[in-house]
Amino acid sequence: MLAVNALIDISGLHYRYPGTAADALAGLDLSVAEGEFVAVVGPNGSGKSTLARILGGLAVASGGHRAAVCGHDLLTEPGRLAVRRDVGVLFQNPENQLVAENVEEDIAFGLENLGLPASEIATRVDEMLARFDLEDLRHREPHLLSGGQKQRTALAGVLAIPRRALVLDEPTAMLDPAGQVEVLGAVARERENGLTIVLVTQEMDEVLGADRVVALERGSAVFDGPPAELFARPQLIADLSLGLPAAGEVGLALMQSGRRFVRTPLTIDELLDELVGSGGTQLTLGGVSEHPSSADDPAHGPWEAHTAADSPAPAGDGGEA
Amino acid sequence: MRTSIGQYYPANSPLHRVDPRAKFVAVVVLAVALFTRDSFAALSIYGAAALVAFVVSRVPPLWFWRGLKPILWLVVLTFVAQALLARGEAFYSLGPIHLTKRGIELATYLSLRLVVLVLFGSLLTLTTSPISLTDALAWLGRPLRRLRVPSDELALMVTIALRFIPTLLVEIEKIMRAQRARGAEFARGGPLRRARALVPVLVPLFVVSFRRADDLALAMEARCYQPGIRRTRLHPLVARPSDFVVLGAVVATIVAASLV
Numbered sequence: 064m065l066a067v068n069a070l071i072d073i074s075g076l077h078y079r080y081p082g083t084a085a086d087a088l089a090g091l092d093l094s095v096a097e098g099e100f101v102a103v104v105g106p107n108g109s110g111k112s113t114l115a116r117i118l119g120g121l122a123v124a125s126g127g128h129r130a131a132v133c134g135h136d137l138l139t140e141p142g143r144l145a146v147r148r149d150v151g152v153l154f155q156n157p158e159n160q161l162v163a164e165n166v167e168e169d170i171a172f173g174l175e176n177l178g179l180p181a182s183e184i185a186t187r188v189d190e191m192l193a194r195f196d197l198e199d200l201r202h203r204e205p206h207l208l209s210g211g212q213k214q215r216t217a218l219a220g221v222l223a224i225p226r227r228a229l230v231l232d233e234p235t236a237m238l239d240p241a242g243q244v245e246v247l248g249a250v251a252r253e254r255e256n257g258l259t260i261v262l263v264t265q266e267m268d269e270v271l272g273a274d275r276v277v278a279l280e281r282g283s284a285v286f287d288g289p290p291a292e293l294f295a296r297p298q299l300i301a302d303l304s305l306g307l308p309a310a311g312e313v314g315l316a317l318m319q320s321g322r323r324f325v326r327t328p329l330t331i332d333e334l335l336d337e338l339v340g341s342g343g344t345q346l347t348l349g350g351v352s353e354h355p356s357s358a359d360d361p362a363h364g365p366w367e368a369h370t371a372a373d374s375p376a377p378a379g380d381g382g383e384a
Numbered sequence: 385m386r387t388s389i390g391q392y393y394p395a396n397s398p399l400h401r402v403d404p405r406a407k408f409v410a411v412v413v414l415a416v417a418l419f420t421r422d423s424f425a426a427l428s429i430y431g432a433a434a435l436v437a438f439v440v441s442r443v444p445p446l447w448f449w450r451g452l453k454p455i456l457w458l459v460v461l462t463f464v465a466q467a468l469l470a471r472g473e474a475f476y477s478l479g480p481i482h483l484t485k486r487g488i489e490l491a492t493y494l495s496l497r498l499v500v501l502v503l504f505g506s507l508l509t510l511t512t513s514p515i516s517l518t519d520a521l522a523w524l525g526r527p528l529r530r531l532r533v534p535s536d537e538l539a540l541m542v543t544i545a546l547r548f549i550p551t552l553l554v555e556i557e558k559i560m561r562a563q564r565a566r567g568a569e570f571a572r573g574g575p576l577r578r579a580r581a582l583v584p585v586l587v588p589l590f591v592v593s594f595r596r597a598d599d600l601a602l603a604m605e606a607r608c609y610q611p612g613i614r615r616t617r618l619h620p621l622v623a624r625p626s627d628f629v630v631l632g633a634v635v636a637t638i639v640a641a642s643l644v
Binding site: 116144154164172173181 | 513515543544546547550551554596599600602603604605606607608609610613614615616617618619620
């Protein structure tokens with residue numbers, strides 16, 4: 064699926080790690096339009112992290128028909144260096160991304176590398192501290208920050224350089240639930256501001272918010288479409304060891320025990336709608352309250368038809384090498 | 385929890401705010417000057433200067449004492465050696481030991497000079513964070529760039545190393561706990577056995593550290609770092625009038641010491 068004016072336009076991309084026999088990326092096609100939020104999923108070793116590195120100009124593709132990102136040709140050395148300016152990459156382990164002795168110095172690191180004047184760096188650092196709610200932690204040393212604070216600092220550092228696209232490589236995999244909420248909230252705000260986002264993840268709940276999801280298997284895309292469409296294909300989900308979003312897993316268990324739903328619930332809201340009835344009510348911690356308009360992208364449930372034998376495996380955990 | 389690397393005492397005294405380059409140059413110059421004139425009067429001027437700087441620095445005396453403690457044996461050794469080795473008319477003799485007035489004077493002078501020297505050094509390290517000190521050394525080492533010494537890269541390397549010390553300490557703790565859970569004992573046996581018990585800690589530590597280094601290099605590249613680029617700084621070192629006041633005071637001290 065190739066969009067016109069795509070910010071990321073990749074076709075037939077290959078990558079092979081030195082000393083290995085198989086391609087980590089084997090003729091991958093990927094197109095992402097400006098402002099789009101694309102999730103990339105797949106089992107361990109499917110090439111997700113490799114893709115993230117190549118998109119950020121941090122790894123050299125072994126070959127390809129076309130690899131244009133933000134107008135830079137990733138198949139050339141100058142293109143790879145230039146793309147680092149436009150595409151930010153946030154990695155899994157926040158500890159291993161912080162370079163400087165405190166938060167403000169770390170946010171400044173990328174700007175210092177660009178050789179900007181001190182006054183300009185200071186203004187931009189102040190902006191980023193406010194944007195990522197880090198003002199109180201300005202002088203805090205990295206080892207005294209929580210996981211979520213570290214990852215927000217790393218994100219602020221990545222986005223301090225004005226970016227056209229952001230690639231996130233399992234940014235919440237090493238965080239506790241509170242840290243995950245912090246980081247995903249920050250990412251969601253960047254998305255609202257129109258930033259193009261590619262999110263590599265193993266968390267199916269994170270996939271739900273994406274415009275599109277691309278599923279990789281052995282280095283090529285085996286699915287490219289809306290999240291609801293992916294979750295409507297139980298066999299593919301099982302083959303890729305992906306699992307469902309948490310609410311979907313609950314819905315599936317209820318269906319298997321005989322409960323019939325109008326549509327497959329994927330979010331908590333959808334599940335509550337199905338359980339309480341769509342009479343405009345929603346369970347809250349304190350009881351029942353008015354429900355705002357529910358999600359309008361219903362995924363119609365194919366789940367009734369299948370048996371436990373082809374139910375999806377739980378999502379794998381553990382990072383990708 | 386605040387881990388203090390090295391000796392640095394974080395505070396906001398006038399001495400803390402002085403440009404690290406000025407402080408470094410001042411201490412080096414004072415250390416050299418301290419050895420150029422042998423008189424109690426000159427030494428007392430340097431001592432007084434150190435005392436004034438100590439009051440201005442607002443560092444608790446205990447912190448100075450901590451810096452002095454490790455070299456106390458050297459001070460004592462200097463005193464004893466000088467007291468015993470000096471020649472002259474002995475005022476007290478016990479077997480082969482002869483104490484002379486000149487010997488005691490020299491011993492007192494030399495050991496006090498050592499204390500003043502350590503005080504100057506401590507004033508620098510107590511009021512300057514290791515990172516600022518690194519920045520100062522990188523700046524002072526810039527002429528070496530002509531000789532292809534990558535002073536800025538070396539400074540960045542030291543900064544990153546300092547930044548990762550607490551991380552590595554946590555890592556060591558974690559590995560030791562994991563090894564203890566597998567039956568390792570670190571506090572038993574002789575020195576050889578204890579050293580050998582550390583091997584299962586050091587090997588995973590190195591493995592993890594190399595992986596960290598790889599990740600960090602990637603994250604730095606993702607933020608447009610390339611070796612050899614000319615970087616700017618968020619807080620560049622800027623010389624202010626107060627820095628020249630400090631350097632002026634140093635010159636005045638040296639002049640006064642050479643006149644007495």
